[in-house]
Amino acid sequence: MRIRVAMWSSMWFLAFTGACAHGGAGRERVTAATGCAASGALCWDFEEGTLPAGWTPYRDEFSGQLLVDDSRARRGRYALHASQLVGGKEGSQGGPKKTVRFNLPAGFGPVLWGRVWVYATPARPVSHAGLFNARYPRPGSSERAFETLDWYEVATFQQKYMAIWHPPEPPGFPEWVQVSGTPLVLDAWACLEWQFDGANGDNPEAAEPRVWLDGVELEWPERFVFSDPPATAPVVREKATDFTVVETGVFLYQGLSVPTDWWLDDLAIGRQRIGCGEG
Numbered sequence: 219m220r221i222r223v224a225m226w227s228s229m230w231f232l233a234f235t236g237a238c239a240h241g242g243a244g245r246e247r248v249t250a251a252t253g254c255a256a257s258g259a260l261c262w263d264f265e266e267g268t269l270p271a272g273w274t275p276y277r278d279e280f281s282g283q284l285l286v287d288d289s290r291a292r293r294g295r296y297a298l299h300a301s302q303l304v305g306g307k308e309g310s311q312g313g314p315k316k317t318v319r320f321n322l323p324a325g326f327g328p329v330l331w332g333r334v335w336v337y338a339t340p341a342r343p344v345s346h347a348g349l350f351n352a353r354y355p356r357p358g359s360s361e362r363a364f365e366t367l368d369w370y371e372v373a374t375f376q377q378k379y380m381a382i383w384h385p386p387e388p389p390g391f392p393e394w395v396q397v398s399g400t401p402l403v404l405d406a407w408a409c410l411e412w413q414f415d416g417a418n419g420d421n422p423e424a425a426e427p428r429v430w431l432d433g434v435e436l437e438w439p440e441r442f443v444f445s446d447p448p449a450t451a452p453v454v455r456e457k458a459t460d461f462t463v464v465e466t467g468v469f470l471y472q473g474l475s476v477p478t479d480w481w482l483d484d485l486a487i488g489r490q491r492i493g494c495g496e497g
């Protein structure tokens with residue numbers, strides 16, 4: 219156990235330095251306020267001005283693009299920008315999807331906290347708009363391919379924040395859906411945090427996802443199982459051993475008729491809560 223922990227820590231450190239050691243000459247290094255210096259956290263402030271190391275393009279459907287640019291930043295000069303996403307029709311399956319993926323260090327563990335600042339404009343989508351997800355192998359499974367993994371997601375739906383537990387995608391359902399009563403923050407930066415507890419102590423199932431907006435935990439007045447066709451059996455949230463991969467960007471599962479932009483900045487993930495920091 220001691221060796222395993224030491225190896226994990228070493229790998230984590232390498233990943234941490236790789237992700238964060240890009241403060242340019244003359245530029246003040248990002249401090250703990252953004253989580254970049256938080257112990258055991260991985261962080262991305264996008265100040266490389268291009269897609270950070272380790273991230274690879276994944277989904278690319280309909281119109282728009284996902285890129286790191288300097289059109290708007292929460293801190294520094296750059297952010298991840300989902301630009302002018304549009305395509306499909308509201309109420310119909312299929313929508314613009316522009317995402318990137320990152321493989322986590324081995325032995326990440328079954329609990330994943332995250333934090334990202336999000337700016338959306340000019341309108342709140344009605345369709346399901348995913349922003350971040352994290353995936354893990356099914357219990358006892360040796361499968362590691364992306365489409366074999368259980369996953370948690372943070373998104374918006376019907377213009378409000380939403381969180382979901384999914385079985386492998388496709389199809390990604392029957393899924394456990396929680397929709398908040400809180401509208402997506404528009405035309406301003408908002409801090410989203412989440413906790414995906416795939417261990418959940420001695421409980422028989424992985425925990426429901428938890429989400430905070432600007433430090434306040436969201437409540438879920440709408441909670442339901444979604445499946446197509448509708449499912450009668452309850453969703454069993456399978457427990458996790460290690461999260462293995464994360465995905466971010468913007469992914470619409472139904473159409474989007476209003477060209478919409480999102481920016482994501484100061485993305486961070488870790489095994490403990492990172493917080494929104496200051497400034």
Ligand SMILES: [Ca+2]
Binds near residue numbers: 292293294296484
């Ligand atoms: Ca930035």
